[in-house]
Amino acid sequence: MPSTVTKTPEIIKKNEQEMLEDWVKQQKKVLQNRIDHLSESTLKQQCKEFLNQFQTAVQSGEMKDIDQSKAWDGVRRFLAELSRSRALASFSPSETALFVFSLKQPLFTLMQREFKGEELANEIWTISELLDKLGLFTTEVYQQSREDVIRRQQQELLELSTPVMRMWEGVIAVPIIGTLDSARTQAIMENLLQEIVDTNAKLAILDISGVPTVDTQTAQHLIKTVSAAKLMGTQCIISGIRPQIAQTVVHLGIELDNVITKATMYDALAFALARRGWHVQRVNGASSSVEKLARQTSNMSGNLP
Amino acid sequence: MLIKASVKRISALLGFSLVNQTKIITAAAELSRNALIYADQGKFKISVLDDTRRKGLQMIFSDSGPGIENIEQAMKDGYTSGHGMGLGLGGSKRLMDEFDIKSAIGVGTTISVTKWV
Amino acid sequence: MERIPILKVGQYLLITIQVDLHDKMILALQDELTNMIVKTGARGILIDISALEIVDSFIGRVLAQVASCAKLLDAETVVTGMRPAVAITMVELGISMKGVHTALNAEDGMELLNDILHRDEYAHDFSAIN
Numbered sequence: 001m002p003s004t005v006t007k008t009p010e011i012i013k014k015n016e017q018e019m020l021e022d023w024v025k026q027q028k029k030v031l032q033n034r035i036d037h038l039s040e041s042t043l044k045q046q047c048k049e050f051l052n053q054f055q056t057a058v059q060s061g062e063m064k065d066i067d068q069s070k071a072w073d074g075v076r077r078f079l080a081e082l083s084r085s086r087a088l089a090s091f092s093p094s095e096t097a098l099f100v101f102s103l104k105q106p107l108f109t110l111m112q113r114e115f116k117g118e119e120l121a122n123e124i125w126t127i128s129e130l131l132d133k134l135g136l137f138t139t140e141v142y143q144q145s146r147e148d149v150i151r152r153q154q155q156e157l158l159e160l161s162t163p164v165m166r167m168w169e170g171v172i173a174v175p176i177i178g179t180l181d182s183a184r185t186q187a188i189m190e191n192l193l194q195e196i197v198d199t200n201a202k203l204a205i206l207d208i209s210g211v212p213t214v215d216t217q218t219a220q221h222l223i224k225t226v227s228a229a230k231l232m233g234t235q236c237i238i239s240g241i242r243p244q245i246a247q248t249v250v251h252l253g254i255e256l257d258n259v260i261t262k263a264t265m266y267d268a269l270a271f272a273l274a275r276r277g278w279h280v281q282r283v284n285g286a287s288s289s290v291e292k293l294a295r296q297t298s299n300m301s302g303n304l305p
Numbered sequence: 306m307l308i309k310a311s312v313k314r315i316s317a318l319l320g321f322s323l324v325n326q327t328k329i330i331t332a333a334a335e336l337s338r339n340a341l342i343y344a345d346q347g348k349f350k351i352s353v354l355d356d357t358r359r360k361g362l363q364m365i366f367s368d369s370g371p372g373i374e375n376i377e378q379a380m381k382d383g384y385t386s387g388h389g390m391g392l393g394l395g396g397s398k399r400l401m402d403e404f405d406i407k408s409a410i411g412v413g414t415t416i417s418v419t420k421w422v
Numbered sequence: 423m424e425r426i427p428i429l430k431v432g433q434y435l436l437i438t439i440q441v442d443l444h445d446k447m448i449l450a451l452q453d454e455l456t457n458m459i460v461k462t463g464a465r466g467i468l469i470d471i472s473a474l475e476i477v478d479s480f481i482g483r484v485l486a487q488v489a490s491c492a493k494l495l496d497a498e499t500v501v502t503g504m505r506p507a508v509a510i511t512m513v514e515l516g517i518s519m520k521g522v523h524t525a526l527n528a529e530d531g532m533e534l535l536n537d538i539l540h541r542d543e544y545a546h547d548f549s550a551i552n
Binding site for chain 1: 508
């Protein structure tokens with residue numbers, strides 16, 4: 001069994017300056033192309049801080065449960081902060097873990113000089129195990145920070161990709177672009193229903209011309225959205241059903257019986273206006289002035305060299 | 306109603322969106338009703354989970370009722386042996402992220418559900 | 423026990439649910455409402471649920487039953503003011519509330535009831551002419 005009482009902190013203290021230089025040199029070798037993100041003085045500062053925290057923690061004698069114990073709080077907090085900042089500065093996982101692992105060489109060289117025989121073996125075993133655990137911890141925090149970034153981006157993407165537009169008094173439209181999975185359906189539903197409340201919309205057009213394929217799952221999601229709007233008293237119209245999609249829907253035996261469907265957004269809007277009691281009419285004379293304008297522009301372009 | 310209030314407070318504190326809070330409270334209502342209808346009484350336990358990368362809310366409903374003979378059937382929509390709408394179990398599963406049910410005839414039923422923030 | 427008041431306005435019955443529903447309360451409401459339709463000859467029922475934070479499958483089922491009963495007694499039911507979060511949850515849960523009309527708020531609901539009843543009258547007139 002490795003001894004849990006270690007003399008390593010003492011020899012670190014004694015040779016701190018030398019070890020620090022050695023350790024920083026080790027890291028600089030590998031981190032060459034990162035030096036723009038990380039000045040040498042910052043790196044030195046980080047190493048020094050870690051050594052301080054590390055010595056305090058080891059002196060507590062608690063060597064087993066470094067994930068939980070109070071004595072290691074400082075070390076954990078320091079490494080988590082370092083890991084997170086490196087993850088955000090797009091360091092790779094190994095470049096991040098390197099911080100802890102590169103301490104092995106200078107530290108073990110020092111230990112070889114100071115300890116002999118069985119004592120050396122025990123000390124190396126204890127410290128090696130410790131550094132491995134801390135290295136793993138660093139990687140884990142790194143991973144977690146990256147996942148946080150991904151999650152936040154996913155959320156932003158969801159919000160960006162589901163606009164709700166006001167088309168007319170009481171009529172809103174949602175152009176759905178891309179694959180309709182359950183997370184997007186949720187986002188669309190939330191945006192749509194909130195907009196219904198805000199604008200007092202009676203009709204909502206869901207345009208799916210930007211949806212590449214419609215399978216049973218997608219249809220389910222569409223039907224859910226339509227039903228939720230219905231519960232709030234708003235009727236949905238699905239538009240933008242391309243010919244292939246119409247065929248797929250029939251082939252799969254998907255029932256869209258209770259849903260109003262239109263081929264294009266144009267048809268859907270015309271239907272919605274009629275349903276709301278609007279009658280759109282071209283004003284007399286307007287057509288001729290539009291034609292005049294069109295003639296003018298075509299003449300102009302004809303005169304261009 | 307006591308359950309509803311505590312679920313509401315805790316899910317809000319954990320930072321669930323309004324929609325997800327509503328889903329969690331509704332699932333709690335469905336499952337506690339389930340325990341009441343079939344077993345007259347039951348135990349409710351709510352806990353906050355933290356697996357370091359995310360936080361979650363876990364609810365456990367256990368009763369010492371008759372137990373469920375055919376769980377697969379009971380999970381299906383529209384199936385009911387009491388007087389619910391038959392959406393309690395399947396519906397709650399859809400509202401939450403994780404759903405686990407254990408039941409033994411004559412001993413009781415324990416249902417555990419979790420939603421992650 | 424708390425009671426949910428039912429207001430008679432013209433040929434309509436109005437109910438605003440302001441508190442969290444106990445099972446007994448909503449069952450009592452169902453009873454009372456059915457009796458009121460017969461007693462008053464009401465043609466329309468408006469139930470506003472904008473104060474409800476959740477609608478579980480039980481409440482959903484009772485609302486649908488109220489609408490079916492009313493329909494048998496020749497009255498239309500409109501449920502108004504459902505919150506977005508509640509609507510999303512109900513859809514996920516699988517409650518459809520078939521046979522229940524819905525509207526965004528009480529005002530729209532009233533208008534909807536007027537429309538439905540006028541349509542019916544028109545249909546009656548029409549069949550009388552033919």
